[in-house]
Each structure stands twice: as structure tokens, then as C-alpha cells.
Amino acid sequence: MSSAQIEIQLIACLVAIACAIPGTFLVLRKMAMISDAISHSILPGLVIGFFITEDLNSPWLILLAAVSGVITVIMVEFIQKTGLVKEDTAIGLVFPALFSIGVILIAKNANDVHLDVDAVLLGELAFAPFDRLFVNGVDLGAKSIWIIGTIVVITLTLLITFFKELKVSTFDKQLAATLGFSPLVIHYGLMSIASVTTVGAFDAVGAILVVALMIAPAAMAYLLTNNLKKMLIIAILAGIASALIGYWVAHYLDASIAGSMTTVLGFLFLLVYLFAPSKGLISVLYRQKRQQVEVYLLTFMLHLQNHTEESERHINHLGEHINWGKMQSKTVVDLALKNNMIVIDDNIISLTEKGKGFAEKAIDYITTNSTVAIEEMKEDFFLFRG
Amino acid sequence: METKYAITVDDLTVAYNYKPVLWDIDLAIPEGVLMAIVGPNGAGKSTLIKSILGIIKPIAGSVKIFGKPYKKQYKEVAYVPQKGSVDWDFPTTALDVVMMGTYGSLGWIKRPGQKEKKAALEALEKVGMLSFKSRQISQLSGGQQQRIFLARALVQNASIYLMDEPFQGVDATTEKAIINILKELRKAGKTLIVVHHDLQTVPEYFDWVTFLNVKKIATGPVKDIFNDGNLTKTYGINYKVSVQE
Ligand SMILES: Nc1ncnc2c1ncn2[C@@H]1O[C@H](COP(=O)(O)OP(=O)(O)O)[C@@H](O)[C@H]1O
Numbered sequence: 001m002s003s004a005q006i007e008i009q010l011i012a013c014l015v016a017i018a019c020a021i022p023g024t025f026l027v028l029r030k031m032a033m034i035s036d037a038i039s040h041s042i043l044p045g046l047v048i049g050f051f052i053t054e055d056l057n058s059p060w061l062i063l064l065a066a067v068s069g070v071i072t073v074i075m076v077e078f079i080q081k082t083g084l085v086k087e088d089t090a091i092g093l094v095f096p097a098l099f100s101i102g103v104i105l106i107a108k109n110a111n112d113v114h115l116d117v118d119a120v121l122l123g124e125l126a127f128a129p130f131d132r133l134f135v136n137g138v139d140l141g142a143k144s145i146w147i148i149g150t151i152v153v154i155t156l157t158l159l160i161t162f163f164k165e166l167k168v169s170t171f172d173k174q175l176a177a178t179l180g181f182s183p184l185v186i187h188y189g190l191m192s193i194a195s196v197t198t199v200g201a202f203d204a205v206g207a208i209l210v211v212a213l214m215i216a217p218a219a220m221a222y223l224l225t226n227n228l229k230k231m232l233i234i235a236i237l238a239g240i241a242s243a244l245i246g247y248w249v250a251h252y253l254d255a256s257i258a259g260s261m262t263t264v265l266g267f268l269f270l271l272v273y274l275f276a277p278s279k280g281l282i283s284v285l286y287r288q289k290r291q292q293v294e295v296y297l298l299t300f301m302l303h304l305q306n307h308t309e310e311s312e313r314h315i316n317h318l319g320e321h322i323n324w325g326k327m328q329s330k331t332v333v334d335l336a337l338k339n340n341m342i343v344i345d346d347n348i349i350s351l352t353e354k355g356k357g358f359a360e361k362a363i364d365y366i367t368t369n370s371t372v373a374i375e376e377m378k379e380d381f382f383l384f385r386g
Numbered sequence: 387m388e389t390k391y392a393i394t395v396d397d398l399t400v401a402y403n404y405k406p407v408l409w410d411i412d413l414a415i416p417e418g419v420l421m422a423i424v425g426p427n428g429a430g431k432s433t434l435i436k437s438i439l440g441i442i443k444p445i446a447g448s449v450k451i452f453g454k455p456y457k458k459q460y461k462e463v464a465y466v467p468q469k470g471s472v473d474w475d476f477p478t479t480a481l482d483v484v485m486m487g488t489y490g491s492l493g494w495i496k497r498p499g500q501k502e503k504k505a506a507l508e509a510l511e512k513v514g515m516l517s518f519k520s521r522q523i524s525q526l527s528g529g530q531q532q533r534i535f536l537a538r539a540l541v542q543n544a545s546i547y548l549m550d551e552p553f554q555g556v557d558a559t560t561e562k563a564i565i566n567i568l569k570e571l572r573k574a575g576k577t578l579i580v581v582h583h584d585l586q587t588v589p590e591y592f593d594w595v596t597f598l599n600v601k602k603i604a605t606g607p608v609k610d611i612f613n614d615g616n617l618t619k620t621y622g623i624n625y626k627v628s629v630q631e
Pocket residue numbers: 402403407425426427428429430431432433434
């Protein structure tokens with residue numbers, strides 16, 4: 001690996017970390033779309049900042065662009081508060097307008113600088129290592145590493161310092177307000193961080209990858225854990241993994257680095273969406289199927305409990321009495337046998353002690369809706385979950 | 387002796403998009419009462435509670451908590467929001483939600499420690515939810531979620547409790563458990579204000595009541611003012627409840 005390759009990967013990983021942290025909170029606040037709006041509408045801020053500072057890497061430029069990100073949020077909220085349109089409509093109104101102002105400003109005035117629309121959308125990660133930071137003539141590495149590294153340090157420090165405040169205001173805004181934590185301050189703090197991160201990362205990786213790195217890793221983490229701290233860690237790791245895999249895929253295919261990373265993010269998300277242990281699609285479908293079978297099992301138990309006469313309990317007449325097909329009857333009988341809830345003696349089905357106990361508890365639960373009765377059954381029985 | 391008021395509301399008017407939903411409310415809630423707020427859907431009950439808590443800014447009037455603005459008194463007040471106001475899929479546990487009740491006394495930046503955890507565990511025990519402490523909150527039943535909210539308010543160790551429909555969607559056992567805790571709190575001198583829907587149980591559960599429907603219809607002791615006349619004025623139709631003595 002050349003040092004340029006290492007630097008590119010380092011930049012990508014730093015961007016992944018910087019994006020995953022605000023991204024996690026945006027996803028939990030159901031504001032994923034806002035990151036899209038910010039990433040596009042900082043463009044006019046960036047252009048105006050560039051005219052003023054004439055330096056693409058000036059911290060002032062980053063601040064100015066970040067301010068236009070926050071202004072976007074304020075505009076979206078203002079439009080939304082009028083009650084005339086929904087939030088996503090408001091977002092859809094604001095950011096194309098601001099983005100196109102940015103595009104026009106570039107076209108009119110910045111033809112010969114390294115700001116162009118392609119670069120804005122896709123970034124120029126491959127060239128990032130050529131823009132060096134020199135102090136007193138000493139080469140300290142790629143400028144992007146320093147810019148994004150600084151953003152990572154600030155974001156991590158804020159996250160650790162205000163973790164409790166972020167958590168409570170994200171979970172329960174009203175409680176946060178009554179406890180003396182202004183949700184407005186936290187909200188705009190988060191929006192500012194999201195804007196600064198977007199601006200800092202944007203030059204290197206482009207708007208599309210910034211949005212993807214904010215949302216996809218957080219969405220994966222959301223499906224993989226029920227713990228906020230773990231969600232943050234998983235989001236960071238998923239972002240880093242996508243960045244590294246994406247880099248090498250691009251390397252071997254000789255493709256756009258940002259494009260390849262975005263594709264990998266999409267692919268990893270799909271995998272998680274399908275296969276996540278308890279919240280993934282397959283697991284959800286499996287659980288629904290099991291629940292259905294368990295409802296049948298319960299119906300069957302109750303039938304046996306209610307009917308002592310042998311004719312009602314003959315295995316071949318099960319179909320007639322409760323109107324089930326052969327397959328269905330067999331599945332249920334097998335399940336009951338496997339769980340030692342019934343015994344079959346000379347084709348006559350009887351409940352075992354365990355089966356009787358189960359049926360009684362289930363009736364208790366259904367009639368009283370009291371959860372105490374079934375607490376211990378919950379572990380091996382999906383039916384009573386949720 | 388002069389009555390001490392936990393909450394005084396003066397000429398309060400609140401509007402959403404310029405449409406007033408609370409109109410010129412005057413209310414003085416004596417310290418130590420267990421008070422129901424009753425009124426039809428959309429009467430502004432939740433809005434009144436949120437205005438007392440400073441979550442909503444009124445267009446006119448003022449609210450005082452023990453004679454001072456809410457901002458100075460927030461440690462004296464605990465809030466139990468409507469269960470539907472939060473996302474129960476949020477990645478956290480029952481214990482963690484209860485711990486959030488301690489954040490107010492901690493203030494900014496300081497993190498909860500052993501003392502806060504102990505308080506949260508005690509509150510969970512009180513509401514009969516200790517064995518669920520590590521459970522993810524979406525895996526709790528509606529009644530259990532409501533108990534968690536109550537436990538969260540208990541750890542705030544406040545003087546005033548404001549609760550928005552704490553009995554909504556809970557089973558009979560939970561309702562009994564909650565009302566017993568509320569009565570215990572009142573015995574300990576706390577002031578409790580509860581948005582309540584089931585008119586039948588008002589005389590059994592509460593000693594004070596406020597009728598609300600955009601305007602304040604009446605407020606006072608249940609035994610004096612909980613009658614068909616006020617119910618009719620509040621609900622608009624000719625209302626009759628059989629009040630068991
Ligand atoms: N955020 C809001 N924006 C606009 N109107 C609202 C909002 N919240 C409540 N309202 C309206 O204000 C009125 C009072 O609401 P609320 O206080 O929730 O009543 P209650 O709790 O008594 O059912 C209702 O007509 C409701 O539609």
C-alpha cells in the first residue's frame with residue numbers, strides 16, 4: 001500500500017466516524033431526510049464563503065457553510081410550522097432551491113476553481129492526499145485528515161459530554177424540557193454538528209456519500225441492537241467497514257471510490273435488513289409464522305380441555321371438529337407432542353399435566369390480560385411476546 | 387390558616403395557530419390534593435398540563451408553581467406524559483428510562499451514578515417492575531410501560547406530579563396499583579394532578595376535581611362540585627352518572 005492509499009482510507013474512516021454519530025441521533029429522531037437537505041443546501045454557503053475567503057480549506061468557509069446548513073433546518077421547520085405542508089414536503093421545497101442557488105453561483109463565478117457540481121456530489125477522495133498541510137515547510141499529511149480529524153475529536157467530545165442530554169431529549173423531548181434541558185438547544189446543537197460534519201467531509205467524499213454514511217450505518221445498527229451505546233459503536237464500525245470494503249472494491253474495479261463505498265453501504269444494509277437476528281425481515285416473518293402456529297396450538301389445547309368425550313378427541317376427527325386441513329392438524333399435533341402437552345393413546349388424544357397447565361394459564365391470560373400468569377412461559381413461547 | 391397553593395394559573399390563554407384551545411383559565415390548586423382534570427376529547431386537558439410545565443408558551447396569562455415561575459421550580463415538578471408521546475422502539479431498557487427521572491437533579495453534563503441507579507431500582511420495585519429492569523421497552527405491555535413512566539416520575543422526588551391519562555390502556559390490576567401509589571403520595575403531602583377519563587371512578591380515586599372544556603367550568607372538592615350540573619356544562623349533553631356513596 002502506498003502512503004496515498006493509506007491516507008485515503010484514513011480519511012474515509014474518519015468521515016465514517018464523524019457521520020455515524022450525528023447520523024445515529026438523526027435516525028432515532030426520524031430526521032434522516034434532514035441530512036439530505038443539509039448536504040445539498042450548504043452549497044450556497046460554501047460558494048459565498050469561498051468568494052469571501054478565497055480558500056477552500058479555510059475554517060471560516062466551513063463555518064459559513066455549516067451556518068447555511070442550520071438555516072436550512074430553520075427554514076424547513078418554519079415552513080412546517082405554518083401547518084400547510086408536511087415535513088418531508090418542506091424539506092423537498094427548501095433544499096433543491098438552495099442547491100440550485102449554489103449551482104448558479106458556481107456557474108456564474110467560479111468556473112475556474114476546483115468547485116464544480118460533480119465534485120460536490122461525488123467528491124474527489126482520490127485527490128485528497130495531494131492537498132497537503134504544511135507548517136513551517138514540514139509536511140504534516142493530507143489537509144483532509146486534519147480537518148475531518150478535528151471534527152471527529154469535537155463530535156466525540158460533545159457526544160461523551162452530552163450523552164445523557166442527547167439521549168433524554170431524543171427519547172422524550174417533553175420530559176427533557178420539564179427537566180430543564182432545552183430541547184431547542186440540543187436540537188440545534190445536533191444540527192450544527194451534522195452541518196459541520198457534512199461540510200468538512202463533503203469536499204473529500206461528496207454530498208451523496210456523506211448522506212449515505214450518516215444514515216445507512218445508523219439504520220443497520222438500529223436493526224442490530226436495543227442499546228443506544230452499542231448502536232453508536234455498531235454504526236461507527238459499520239461505517240468504517242463499508243468505507244474500507246468500498247475502497248478496495250473501487251481499487252480492483254477501477255471505479256469511483258465514493259460511488260463504490262455508497263454501493264457497499266447499500267448492500268450491507270440490505271444484508272442486515274434481511275438477516276438481523278430479531279428485527280430483520282426474515283426473523284420477523286418467521287416469528288409471525290410461529291405465532292400463527294402457536295395460536296392454532298392454543299386453540300387445540302382449549303378444544304381438548306373443553307371436550308372430555310372421546311369422539312371429540314379422536315385423531316382422525318380433528319379435521320371435522322375444528323375444521324382444519326390434514327397438514328395443519330398434523331403440524332399442530334406434532335408441535336404439541338414435541339412439547340409433551342398431549343399423549344396419543346389408541347388414536348385418542350389427551351392433555352398431559354403440562355398441557356392442562358398451559359391451557360389454564362393461557363385462558364387466564366386471555367380473560368384477565370394479566371401478564372403475571374405467563375411471565376415464565378414467555379421465554380419459550382413467542383405467542384405471548386408483545 | 388391560609389391555604390397554600392401548589393399551582394396558580396392566572397388568565398391563561400393558549401392557542402395553536404391562532405385558534406385558542408384554552409380560554410382565560412384561572413385555577414388555584416391547593417397543596418396536597420389528588421385532583422382529576424376531566425373534560426371531553428380536545429377540551430385542552432393535555433394543553434393545560436403542558437402549559438403548567440412550560441412546554442407550551444401561552445399567548446396570555448401566567449402560571450406559578452409555589453408562587454414562582456416554572457423555570458425556577460422545575461425540580462419540584464414531575465411529569466408523566468401520555469404513553470403515546472414517545473417512541474417505544476427507542477433502543478433502551480426499562481431501568482434506563484426510569485434513570486432519566488434523575489437527570490433533572492443532576493443538571494447538565496454530570497452523569498448518573500450508583501445513587502441514581504439505586505433510586506431507580508427502588509422506584510421500579512415500588513411499581514412492581516423490578517424483574518423487568520433489563521427488558522427493552524418495546525417488549526413491555528401497555529400497562530407495564532405506564533408503570534415505567536410512573537416510576538420515572540417517582541425518582542424525581544418532586545412535590546407536584548402532573549399525569550396525562552395514566553390509566554389509558556392499562557389493565558385493572560395496574561390501575562389499582564397506580565391509584566394506590568398516588569394515594570400514598572398524597573398522604574406524604576404531595577400534590578397530584580391527573581387527567582382522567584373514567585367519570586365513574588372520580589369520586590373513588592380523587593378528592594379534588596377540575597372540569598375543563600376550553601374554559602374552566604368548575605374546580606373544587608369532589609364532594610361539593612362533582613354533580614350532574616357541572617358534568618352537563620362540561621360535556622354539553624345531559625349527563626348523568628350514578629355516583630356511588
Ligand atoms: N400541536 C398541536 N397543533 C395544533 N393543534 C393542536 C396541537 N395539539 C393539540 N391541538 C388541538 O388543541 C385542542 C386541545 O388538545 P388537547 O389539549 O390535546 O386536548 P385533550 O387532552 O383535552 O384531549 C384540540 O382541538 C387539538 O386538536
